[in-house]
Amino acid sequence: MSGEFEGLKALVTGGGSGIGLATARLLAERGAEVAVLDLKPDAVEPPIRAYAADVADDASVQAAVSAAAGDLRGLDILVNNAGIGAAGTVEDNDDAEWQRVLDVNVLGMVRTSRAALRHLRRSAHAAIVNTCSIAATAGLPQRALYSASKGAVLSLTLAMAADHVREGIRVNCVNPGTADTPWVGRLLDAAADPAAERAALEARQPMGRLVSADEVAAAVAYLASPAAASVTGTALAVDGGMQGLRLRPAGQ
Numbered sequence: 001m002s003g004e005f006e007g008l009k010a011l012v013t014g015g016g017s018g019i020g021l022a023t024a025r026l027l028a029e030r031g032a033e034v035a036v037l038d039l040k041p042d043a044v045e046p047p048i049r050a051y052a053a054d055v056a057d058d059a060s061v062q063a064a065v066s067a068a069a070g071d072l073r074g075l076d077i078l079v080n081n082a083g084i085g086a087a088g089t090v091e092d093n094d095d096a097e098w099q100r101v102l103d104v105n106v107l108g109m110v111r112t113s114r115a116a117l118r119h120l121r122r123s124a125h126a127a128i129v130n131t132c133s134i135a136a137t138a139g140l141p142q143r144a145l146y147s148a149s150k151g152a153v154l155s156l157t158l159a160m161a162a163d164h165v166r167e168g169i170r171v172n173c174v175n176p177g178t179a180d181t182p183w184v185g186r187l188l189d190a191a192a193d194p195a196a197e198r199a200a201l202e203a204r205q206p207m208g209r210l211v212s213a214d215e216v217a218a219a220v221a222y223l224a225s226p227a228a229a230s231v232t233g234t235a236l237a238v239d240g241g242m243q244g245l246r247l248r249p250a251g252q
Contacts, residue, residue, distance in 0.1 A: 004225055005032035008125060009072040011065065013055055013112050014082030016041040018181035019131060022217035023079055024048050030221065032077070035068035037061075037112070055082045055108030065115035075119035077224045080109040081131040085183050086145040093145050105149035109156065120169050127224045130157050130173040134239045137175060154235060161233035170232040172223040177239030180210040205240035206247050
């Protein structure tokens with residue numbers, strides 16, 4: 001398993017921290033040559049290559065993807081992971097915030113995919129994996145804007161899979177539950193009672209804990225790997241059972 005990505009070139013957006021960094025490291029450990037795009041890729045260390053880029057800026061994306069593909073001498077795998085969070089009901093965010101979040105979470109994937117496709121078409125093993133969310137398939141309180149953006153990512157994944165399957169490019173997504181990442185850490189820090197908020201998030205997932213970044217990275221690696229050569233248009237939930245399980249309260 002350690003060499004399953006030998007000879008493959010991978011690009012991970014939002015690869016400077018959290019799920020993106022865990023994914024980049026795992027792909028590199030398994031033999032891939034890996035590059036990451038991030039606003040601040042300071043935590044990235046060789047042999048992973050790092051490129052500063054803003055997925056909300058098309059010129060920035062085009063330049064970074066071109067540079068990464070050139071340095072890697074091709075591109076086989078794109079992991080569209082860059083994204084931002086948002087809290088509140090439909091009343092709580094103004095138009096500017098809706099546009100900002102959708103611009104990063106949805107159009108950011110569009111821009112990166114658009115820039116990468118010409119390189120992926122030359123690959124004998126081309127795969128795109130999008131980071132979606134359980135918020136795309138379950139109604140979560142105080143997540144209207146975030147859920148709308150991830151619902152769009154789920155639909156985008158299916159449409160891209162249909163568009164590019166005959167070109168030999170597979171497109172899938174992972175749907176993490178609440179993951180123990182820097183963004184969730186900031187969300188907890190901002191809560192009136194961080195300990196109570198963490199307990200509530202943990203209890204929401206049937207396994208009783210947050211998902212780890214490494215667990216999501218393992219799912220991304222599977223979908224990107226040659227082992228998943230017949231998998232496309234699929235959403236893989238990594239959510240501690242949140243999507244499908246309906247447990248009775250403890251003790252009942």
